[in-house]
Amino acid sequence: MKLINCLNEKTVEVRxxxxxRGPILSRLVALVLATAGFMDPDALLGEIEAxxxxxxxxxxxxxxxxxxxxxxxxxxxxAMMTVPGGVDFGAMDDMPCNIFIIVVGPDEDREGYLxxxxxxxRLLSKEKTRGTLLAAKTPAELLATIRDAEAG
Amino acid sequence: xxxxxxxVITAQAESLKRVDFVAQLALASDAQIIALNVVxxxxxxxxxxxxxxxxxxxxxxxxxxxxxxxxDVEDTCKGLGAxxxxxxEEGFPxxxxxxxxxxxxxDLVVMAYSRAGGYTQTRSExxxxxxxxxxxxxVLVV
Numbered sequence: 374m375k376l377i378n379c380l381n382e383k384t385v386e387v388r389x390x391x392x393x394r395g396p397i398l399s400r401l402v403a404l405v406l407a408t409a410g411f412m413d414p415d416a417l418l419g420e421i422e423a424x425x426x427x428x429x430x431x432x433x434x435x436x437x438x439x440x441x442x443x444x445x446x447x448x449x450x451x452a453m454m455t456v457p458g459g460v461d462f463g464a465m466d467d468m469p470c471n472i473f474i475i476v477v478g479p480d481e482d483r484e485g486y487l488x489x490x491x492x493x494x495r496l497l498s499k500e501k502t503r504g505t506l507l508a509a510k511t512p513a514e515l516l517a518t519i520r521d522a523e524a525g
Numbered sequence: 526x527x528x529x530x531x532x533v534i535t536a537q538a539e540s541l542k543r544v545d546f547v548a549q550l551a552l553a554s555d556a557q558i559i560a561l562n563v564v565x566x567x568x569x570x571x572x573x574x575x576x577x578x579x580x581x582x583x584x585x586x587x588x589x590x591x592x593x594x595x596x597d598v599e600d601t602c603k604g605l606g607a608x609x610x611x612x613x614e615e616g617f618p619x620x621x622x623x624x625x626x627x628x629x630x631x632d633l634v635v636m637a638y639s640r641a642g643g644y645t646q647t648r649s650e651x652x653x654x655x656x657x658x659x660x661x662x663x664v665l666v667v
Binding site: 431491494498 | 592
């Protein structure tokens with residue numbers, strides 16, 4: 374599963390000026406539901422926040438990947454946002470997070486969900502990719518960066 | 526009191542089988558699990574010869590497999606309600622584990638031990654001993 378196939382211009386946002394964890398999560402939920410209203414936003418936000426309470430999904434180097442798998446939804450759903458100013462997301466390396474990707478998958482496809490999380494995490498471990506994503510001025514530029522990174 | 530448990534995920538069946546135990550341990554002491562996988566990039570050179578794939582392709586595969594294991598472990602811990610964060614690093618595993626334990630001020634390192642016998646078991650013994658020599662906190666071998 375390629376990340377690029379899970380994103381479109383409606384599910385990405387660049388250069389957000391949000392400064393706090395709560396509004397970031399709310400915005401990610403709104404983005405991931407933008408093209409596929411597969412569940413109630415408040416319910417999804419509750420699930421995402423419950424996961425964050427067990428430990429930050431900030432994986433270091435400025436990247437956070439809030440994620441959850443749920444019963445009764447179909448397919449994998451992803452949204453992405455860059456926040457160049459950075460936000461304290463409680464990551465273990467204490468660095469502010471500036472690239473956020475939300476991943477929502479079905480209980481019934483746990484393997485596909487884990488594979489996509491692994492692909493996203495690996496992709497964003499590359500410093501060059503992170504730099505290009507943060508420099509993107511439009512959703513189209515961000516999507517082009519993802520496409521190039523996955524091709525390379 | 527144990528507040529931070531560094532769980533070494535060596536992508537071995539042994540480490541995955543014991544996740545439930547570590548999650549229960551964390552719950553009992555209200556500790557946070559830091560699940561760590563180390564991508565041993567030097568292995569890629571050997572695998573290149575064995576598999577015929579390029580070194581960079583092999584590293585990509587190791588990185589993805591590592592994250593896959595980590596998220597698998599996280600999912601199990603989450604199901605039990607244990608607090609967990611994930612870390613993946615690259616380098617010489619024993620050194621990375623030692624440095625990570627110090628950096629995150631781990632109170633306990635948990636790692637699996639293979640009882641498979643033969644070379645695998647000997648290698649596992651050396652690995653465990655080498656980690657013990659590099660960390661300041663107790664090491665629990667399961």
